Amino acid sequence: MNLIIFGPPGAGKGTQSNNLINNFDLKQVSTGDLLRSEIKIKTELGKKIESIINDGELVSDDVVNTLIRKIVSDPKNFNRLIFDGYPRTISQVYSLEKMLKKFNQKISIVLNLNVDKDTVSKRANGRVICTRCLRIFNVYLDPPNSINHKCEKKYLEKRIDDNFKTILNRYETYVVKTKPILDYYNKKRILHEIDGSQKIAEIYYKIRGILENIRDWHYVCFLYKFPWKNLTSSIYGSYSRYQYSSR
Numbered sequence: 001m002n003l004i005i006f007g008p009p010g011a012g013k014g015t016q017s018n019n020l021i022n023n024f025d026l027k028q029v030s031t032g033d034l035l036r037s038e039i040k041i042k043t044e045l046g047k048k049i050e051s052i053i054n055d056g057e058l059v060s061d062d063v064v065n066t067l068i069r070k071i072v073s074d075p076k077n078f079n080r081l082i083f084d085g086y087p088r089t090i091s092q093v094y095s096l097e098k099m100l101k102k103f104n105q106k107i108s109i110v111l112n113l114n115v116d117k118d119t120v121s122k123r124a125n126g127r128v129i130c131t132r133c134l135r136i137f138n139v140y141l142d143p144p145n146s147i148n149h150k151c152e153k154k155y156l157e158k159r160i161d162d163n164f165k166t167i168l169n170r171y172e173t174y175v176v177k178t179k180p181i182l183d184y185y186n187k188k189r190i191l192h193e194i195d196g197s198q199k200i201a202e203i204y205y206k207i208r209g210i211l212e213n214i215r216d217w218h219y220v221c222f223l224y225k226f227p228w229k230n231l232t233s234s235i236y237g238s239y240s241r242y243q244y245s246s247r
Contacts, residue, residue, distance in 0.1 A: 001214055002105055004083040006182065007113030009170045010120035010127070011196045012203065014136045016113070017082045019204045024211060027077050031085040033134050034067040035059060040131070056169025058088055058177065065095050072099045079105050088178045109214050110185040111207060113196030117171050124167045130155045142200060 003026075005013045017028040035053065038046040045063065052059055068086060071077055087093045100106050115123075126140040132155040137144040144156060185191040192210055194203060 001108035001211070002079055002081045002083070002100065003109045003111065003211070004087070004107055004185075005111045005113065006178070007196055008115055008117075008120050008174045009167065010124035011113040011115040012123070012141075012200065013084045013113060015138075015142055015200055016111075016204060016207060017084045018135070019200075020082060020207065020211065023208065024080075024215070026080050026082050027071075028082045028084055029068065029071050029086065031059075031064055031067070031088075035064075036129075036134065038067075054166065056166045056173060058173060061089060061091050061095065064088075064092065065099075068096070069099055072096075072103055072105070078103070083107075087181060088174075090181060090184065093181055093184060107185075107190065109210065110182075110191045111194055111210070112182055112191060113194050113203070115196040117168070119197055120171055121167050124159075128156045128158050131157055 001024075005017060007013050014028075014030060014032070017026075017030070020026055021028055035049050039050045039053075040046070049059055049063070064086060068083075071081065083096070087096050096107075123138060123141060126138045127136060128139060128144070129136050130144070130149065130151050132151045133149075135144075135149060135151075136159075137149065137156070142148075144153075182191060194206055196203060
């Protein structure tokens, strides 16, 4: 299955994606990692991207779509992608759907981590990234150690875009330009809202339950040749009731 995970910067999208990779044999597609990789090799495009990110703005659709297309078109990634930080505009939504359809794929589930501005600010202030493996940690919530990080400590650096002013700019940009996309996926009945202010383990437990349900339905559809689209509403309704009753 392919899925998208939404949430403002600092909501923990990368952390939850990492938690899902091994258990569900998925590949994380983080536009942040793709863009930082471009910056690291110091191309002209990378320098332009660096300036935009430092100002708290979003990189253009054309640049991001080009990077995403390389991932989607790779046969090794067929129907096993977690999109983290993409799509961020309605235009990117349509581009992603077009790309996936071209390679006989689709989005099965969309997750949204709800986190307020104050929580995002506190989380981002403790965030560091390994420049070697590109893994993101938080010195307060998810500190690097000998178990979860095999690279040397010298590779750990604070994110250059993680300062208070930039964080607030990125949060406001997210609310204005990205959050309305949730309405689109909600109408398609594949959106699930998650309380992102909870502990990492609690968030993962809820996400894992949703994905296991989706995976089981996919297997039933394959085994009995049921059309997946006819079962989507049943799954969505089932988890909507679960989320309501668990609050």
